[in-house]
Amino acid sequence: MAVLVIADHDNASLKDSTHKTVTAALALSSDVDILVAGSGAKAVAEAAGKIAGVRKVLLAESDALGQGLAEAVTAVVVPLMSGYDAVLTPATSQGKNFSPRIAAKLDVAQISEIVEVVDASTFVRPIYAGNALETVQSSDAKKVITVRATAFKAAGEGGSASVESTGAGDGAPKTKFVDQQLVKSARPELAGAKIVVSGGRAMGSAEEFQRVIDPLADKLGAAIGASRAAVDAGYAPNDYQVGQTGKVVAPELYVAIGISGAIQHLAGMKDSKIIVAINKDADAPIFQVADFGLVSDYKTAVPELMDALAAAGK
Amino acid sequence: MKVLVPVKRVIDYNVKARVKADQTGVDLANVKMSMNPFCEIAVEEAVRQKEKGVATEVVAVSIGPAQAQETLRTALAMGADRAILIQTDQDPEPLAVAKLLAAIIGEESPDVVIMGKQAIDGDNNATGQMLAALLDWPQATFANSVELSAGNAKVGREVDGGIQTIDVTLPAIITADLRLNEPRYASLPNILKAKKKPLDMKEAASLGVDTAPRLKVVKVTEPPKRGGGIKVENAADLVTNLKTAGVL
Numbered sequence A: 001m002a003v004l005v006i007a008d009h010d011n012a013s014l015k016d017s018t019h020k021t022v023t024a025a026l027a028l029s030s031d032v033d034i035l036v037a038g039s040g041a042k043a044v045a046e047a048a049g050k051i052a053g054v055r056k057v058l059l060a061e062s063d064a065l066g067q068g069l070a071e072a073v074t075a076v077v078v079p080l081m082s083g084y085d086a087v088l089t090p091a092t093s094q095g096k097n098f099s100p101r102i103a104a105k106l107d108v109a110q111i112s113e114i115v116e117v118v119d120a121s122t123f124v125r126p127i128y129a130g131n132a133l134e135t136v137q138s139s140d141a142k143k144v145i146t147v148r149a150t151a152f153k154a155a156g157e158g159g160s161a162s163v164e165s166t167g168a169g170d171g172a173p174k175t176k177f178v179d180q181q182l183v184k185s186a187r188p189e190l191a192g193a194k195i196v197v198s199g200g201r202a203m204g205s206a207e208e209f210q211r212v213i214d215p216l217a218d219k220l221g222a223a224i225g226a227s228r229a230a231v232d233a234g235y236a237p238n239d240y241q242v243g244q245t246g247k248v249v250a251p252e253l254y255v256a257i258g259i260s261g262a263i264q265h266l267a268g269m270k271d272s273k274i275i276v277a278i279n280k281d282a283d284a285p286i287f288q289v290a291d292f293g294l295v296s297d298y299k300t301a302v303p304e305l306m307d308a309l310a311a312a313g314k
Numbered sequence B: 001m002k003v004l005v006p007v008k009r010v011i012d013y014n015v016k017a018r019v020k021a022d023q024t025g026v027d028l029a030n031v032k033m034s035m036n037p038f039c040e041i042a043v044e045e046a047v048r049q050k051e052k053g054v055a056t057e058v059v060a061v062s063i064g065p066a067q068a069q070e071t072l073r074t075a076l077a078m079g080a081d082r083a084i085l086i087q088t089d090q091d092p093e094p095l096a097v098a099k100l101l102a103a104i105i106g107e108e109s110p111d112v113v114i115m116g117k118q119a120i121d122g123d124n125n126a127t128g129q130m131l132a133a134l135l136d137w138p139q140a141t142f143a144n145s146v147e148l149s150a151g152n153a154k155v156g157r158e159v160d161g162g163i164q165t166i167d168v169t170l171p172a173i174i175t176a177d178l179r180l181n182e183p184r185y186a187s188l189p190n191i192l193k194a195k196k197k198p199l200d201m202k203e204a205a206s207l208g209v210d211t212a213p214r215l216k217v218v219k220v221t222e223p224p225k226r227g228g229g230i231k232v233e234n235a236a237d238l239v240t241n242l243k244t245a246g247v248l
């Protein structure tokens, strides 16, 4: 059996979720190839070849692939699948966009956001905002799977797979890329960060969110997250949203400030190693999952925390 | 312009799902059911397009049990013109739903389909993309803004890192993300009016589509519970604990 992993990247660098997806793929088969679909992405393909356990890397390049258009990626992957029994993609917004399209073209189910490989046709995935775990067995000839990267360890470096060019498909004739507004940040990326500091509706404004959350995140070297309420209100950009329908994170340390802990939020962070909650309401549901809860107004608690961290040499 | 809006009846988003003791699934007996929140956003978008004079007809479609008529009545009360229930007592997988919707689209020929990005029960986030593939239509998923005009749609999409804007040729599939709009509550007069709007029923089996499940559910279990935490006295106490836990 051979497995194809579709790399997560931004044309310039390979994302760690690819390494984690390779680990899931290696649980299916030892014959794992990586597809890098992009434009000007040669360095990404070379980085993919260095992942331990990878057999070879396929590189497909065109403008439409560089823009991540689902139709273009599908047109590359579907013909390649005659040589593979499964295709695994990290469950990022990109992967979630094209992977089901590939599945339908192959007339197979998609198995969404797996967190465990039981065997080559049996997988575990969360449903109902993570309130249940479903074990499913697939009867399809080819498996199309998205992988919740936080549930798998990253495959190491040390591989030396060769890079081969492959056809770029016929693009996306009915879709025109207009533009992309990306938030640039020097902070670690939310999805893979070791520490995440998140703010909620309690912040009350974008200025307050930045005044309170940014310095604490800087001090901890943390990525920044937010609740849906904070994002909806415009306190934080939309890709900061942690939760059932936002990003799923599982850092070593998750600090929730002024977040109540709705099921949809918990779905995105309850697998963090240590959870800290700062909330003035002692009955907030976030305290049910917090390892360390501080019942306090964040306006006093956060400055005190900054001082205590400084005193501890942070 | 005719807009088709698929809507799913699911567990209400405020209810915490409980796993059945025999591990066969989630207990839905006597649980409050509602329209999937992302589908509400899709209906709202379609109705706004009609109010703007861009759309001329909004047709809501649901695949599910007889009770899904209530979900369709909600869509009608929000402003959809008519509704179709494709009746089935199984909970079809996204691929089967996409095939049933493709069959209805063959009959209805809408110019655009606006649907939810994700149903909050199965959390698949797959049906819209699959439907687009089956029809060979372009897809604009995770929409946070939609500008419809004759022949094309300009859609702002929520992607990792920000917003991507694409322009798709119609007919196309658009899936709604959370921030596309804030769905209205249906007013009492509109709820009453909705009772008189047409709601057609069809048997899923009559559409001649293969809906056999591809995935067998082996079991459904509860996720591991987190161990009980503690309340700390103050920030200094918190830092001491975090050091002991080895995360600082």
Ligand SMILES: Cc1cc2nc3c(=O)[nH]c(=O)nc-3n(C[C@H](O)[C@H](O)[C@H](O)COP(=O)(O)OP(=O)(O)OC[C@H]3O[C@@H](n4cnc5c(N)ncnc54)[C@H](O)[C@@H]3O)c2cc1C
Binding pocket: A199, A200, A201, A202, A226, A227, A228, A229, A230, A241, A242, A243, A244, A245, A246, A247, A257, A258, A259, A260, A261, A262, A263, A264, A265, A268, A278, A279, A280, A281, A284, A296, A297, A298, A299, B013, B037, B038, B120
């Ligand atoms: C379809 C759907 C999908 C969703 N997806 C997501 C998702 O992915 N992620 C997500 O987060 N949510 C999601 N939600 C929303 C979710 O249900 C909650 O509404 C949201 O998480 C609440 O955000 P919050 O905790 O910031 O706000 P609130 O629930 O309003 O909580 C604010 C908290 O701040 C505390 N507080 C107030 N002032 C202070 C102060 N001065 N100091 C300390 N504490 C203070 C309050 O006690 C309260 O607990 C979704 C909802 C739906 C319907």
Ligand SMILES: Nc1ncnc2c1ncn2[C@@H]1O[C@H](COP(=O)(O)O)[C@@H](O)[C@H]1O
Binding pocket: B006, B007, B008, B009, B036, B038, B039, B042, B061, B062, B063, B064, B094, B097, B115, B116, B117, B118, B119, B120, B122, B123, B124, B125, B126, B127, B128
């Ligand atoms: N049974 C159904 N009936 C109507 N629409 C559905 C059904 N299942 C899924 N959908 C549509 O597909 C979207 C995504 O669902 P899913 O792929 O299951 O997460 C939903 O928001 C609906 O718009």
